Every structure is written in structure tokens, then in C-alpha cells.
Amino acid sequence: MVNLFAMFLLTMLMITAIAIVRTRDLFVAVMLTGIFSLLMSAIFFILDAADVALTEAAIGAGITTVLFLGALALTADRERTVPYSRWLPGIVVAITTLIVIYATFDKPRLGDPMAPVHQHVAPWYLEKTPELIGIPNVVTAVLGSFRGYDTMGELIVIFTACIGVLFLLGGTNGKGIQPRSNESEALDVTLSHHVIPRVVGRLLIPFIVLFGLYVQFHGEFGPGGGFQAGSIIAAGIILYSLLEGEQLAFAALPRWTLMAMAAGGAILYGAVGIAGIAMGGNFLDYSVLTNDPVLGQQIGILIIEAGVGITVCGALLAIFHAINARVRG
Amino acid sequence: MDVFDIISWVLFVSGGAFVFIGGLGAIRLPNFYTRLHAASLTDSMGTILILTAIMFQAGWSLATLKLITILGFLMLTGPTATYALANAALLSGMKPGKPDPDEES
Numbered sequence: 001m002v003n004l005f006a007m008f009l010l011t012m013l014m015i016t017a018i019a020i021v022r023t024r025d026l027f028v029a030v031m032l033t034g035i036f037s038l039l040m041s042a043i044f045f046i047l048d049a050a051d052v053a054l055t056e057a058a059i060g061a062g063i064t065t066v067l068f069l070g071a072l073a074l075t076a077d078r079e080r081t082v083p084y085s086r087w088l089p090g091i092v093v094a095i096t097t098l099i100v101i102y103a104t105f106d107k108p109r110l111g112d113p114m115a116p117v118h119q120h121v122a123p124w125y126l127e128k129t130p131e132l133i134g135i136p137n138v139v140t141a142v143l144g145s146f147r148g149y150d151t152m153g154e155l156i157v158i159f160t161a162c163i164g165v166l167f168l169l170g171g172t173n174g175k176g177i178q179p180r181s182n183e184s185e186a187l188d189v190t191l192s193h194h195v196i197p198r199v200v201g202r203l204l205i206p207f208i209v210l211f212g213l214y215v216q217f218h219g220e221f222g223p224g225g226g227f228q229a230g231s232i233i234a235a236g237i238i239l240y241s242l243l244e245g246e247q248l249a250f251a252a253l254p255r256w257t258l259m260a261m262a263a264g265g266a267i268l269y270g271a272v273g274i275a276g277i278a279m280g281g282n283f284l285d286y287s288v289l290t291n292d293p294v295l296g297q298q299i300g301i302l303i304i305e306a307g308v309g310i311t312v313c314g315a316l317l318a319i320f321h322a323i324n325a326r327v328r329g
Numbered sequence: 330m331d332v333f334d335i336i337s338w339v340l341f342v343s344g345g346a347f348v349f350i351g352g353l354g355a356i357r358l359p360n361f362y363t364r365l366h367a368a369s370l371t372d373s374m375g376t377i378l379i380l381t382a383i384m385f386q387a388g389w390s391l392a393t394l395k396l397i398t399i400l401g402f403l404m405l406t407g408p409t410a411t412y413a414l415a416n417a418a419l420l421s422g423m424k425p426g427k428p429d430p431d432e433e434s
Contacts, residue, residue, distance in 0.1 A: 196409055196413075197412070197413050200406070204402075204405060
């Protein structure tokens, strides 16, 4: 039954992907991309990857769509047709597909316990997590502690991407908020007439942020953690600034706060690592943080997850505002 | 067969029927507003019936509580999204009661 459902979802995924490629209306393409991410999230969930599913749903279907729409407001909403031969791309895609299909013949079956990937370090992680770290969600243990270096790298990637986007868009030029064009002021006026969405938004936004905090601090027991929580909270605040106007969002979270969040989270992560060295352990070795190694691991994971959440939230909001601050021209 | 099972299956089938009719209407009806009206059927009636059916399957448990919360969330967001779409279409100058001028499909 689950296999049937997975086949159905994969078929829908293929249809959506073909539709994205074929449509010339970029607005439609953005909406289809959102549907694609939602289907992808359902597939991740069927594969028991609840943590990944949560991230995909929040970032792929939620925030990416908003960012794409913001970009579309700055550019054209029709794809320009470039006259070129379709044969060369077609041949390249066909050959690549054949190579990938050939490679799947060597792939172990889905969920095969004897697959090499399940024989390498995974059994050790599963066996040692209750003893060394003592939290039920092994994913969080692997991500936060055993593979703390990798997660730190991911966080730095997000931080660097945020800096790169801000440099490209010129969101912060030291002069604070850029003057808004007449067009976007008109947009604000029409949005303030949307009484029903604003009321419902005010009702829901506190719960969205609360759910984000739950996902943040419940990540040791269930699916969740910093990446998911940061994007959920960012989604709530983006919803707020869409409904109530950007000025009010900036009143709640000024631009310098977002910068401080994006940098501060990464610094917090690194600081935990340095603290480990200072207390006589290795970099990102949380066991030495307290007298009880297991408690030390838990505290370390809690702090680095908070750092991840803060950076992700700050980076996403900074990128959103940077795209919105651009004047069309 | 349990009474709960029968109730839940009746709800499942009728919810599925509403979703099907909604999907059919979203494709077949003549203009944007009528299509939106059909699509909103899946948001409201379809969601209520199917989630209630799942609640009967779950019985008295934490899952039912979560389903009630999800139902409440969808009851707030679904009609709001429909309203926002219709309002945006009206503000962008689409007149109700006429076939769409730029019908693509």
C-alpha cells in the first residue's frame, strides 16, 4: 500500500517537473515548484525521513515560493523564448538518463539492511546514541554531535549564501531602509484592504512562531531541530510582513537584528566548539562541558541547535527583505 | 464490522466525492470565480469529512486531538486563501459572471 502511494507520488512529481519545464509563464512555474516541494516532502515522509520532510515543506514549499514571487515582481513574469536547437540538450539529457538508469542496476534495494551505507558507521551510531548522548532522536544526535563538524559547515554555507545574496542585491548599503517605489506603496495600500487575511494572520502567526519554538526545542525527542525551526519562524515573520507591511516587520525586527542573528548563530555554534577546547576536550566535543558527559552532550546539542535556528531564521529574513527592498528598474 | 468503522467509511466516501466534484469543477467550469468556488469545496467540505473520518479511525487518542487541531488550522486557512484569491482577482480587474478573456486551456 505504501509502495503504491509512493509510486503515485513519484508519478505526480514527474508530471509536475515536466509541467515546470514546459510552461512559459514563470508565475505558473513558481506555483508548480511549490507543489513539487510539497510532493517531495510527502515522499521524504514515506521514506521515514521526517526531519527532511519538515525542512522541505517549510523551505521548499513555503519560503522559496515567496522569494521567487518577490523576484518575479522585479523581473518579467514570462519566460523569454530563445531560438536555439533542441537537439543538443535533448541528446545530453537522454545520455545522462541512460547512465543514471544503468547506475541504478548496482544500487542496493530500498531499505536493504545489508547495503554498504547501513554497514559502515550507522550501526555504531544507533548502538552508541543512548549510551553516549541519551536522546531518542538519533538523527539529532548524528547531526548535532557525531557529525557536528558537517553541521557547522552547513551553517557556514547558509551564512555565506546570505552574505552573497545581500551583496548581490545591495540590501544593506549602510543607509538603512531604501526608499520604496510608488508601486510598492500602492501594493501596501491594497494589502491593507485585505481585512480577512490580516485578521486570520494575526490569529495564526503567534501559533506558527510557537510551533517553530516547539520544533526547535523538541528536536531531541521528535523530528525537528534548528534548520526546520528557523525556517518555520522565518515563515511566520514573512507572513506578518506580507500582511501588515514591511515597516511594521522592521519595527519588530530591525535590519541590524537580522544581521546580528545571521552572524550570531554561527558565532554561537563556533563558541561552543571553542568552549570545548577551553575545558580540555576537542573542538565541538560537548562531553567536557559539564561533569556528566551525557548531560554535557545534551546541553551542547541544545546550544548548537539554537545557533543553527538563529542563523537560518536571520538569513532567510534578511534575504526576503533584501529582495523586497529592491526598486524595480 | 464496528459501528465506528461504518461511520468512518461513509465519511471517507462522501469526502472523496466532494473532492472529486471539486476537482471536476475546477477543470470544467467556465470562468475563474466559478472554478474557485468549485476548488474551495475540497478545502472545506472535503477536508471536514475526510479528517472526521480519520478521527473515527483513530478513536479517543492523542492523534484525534492533533487531527482536531489540524482541522481547525485548515478551517481558518482554506477559506482565507480562497477569499484572498478571489479578492486579488477582483482587484486586478477580472469581472465576475463572464468567461475568462484569456482562456488558455
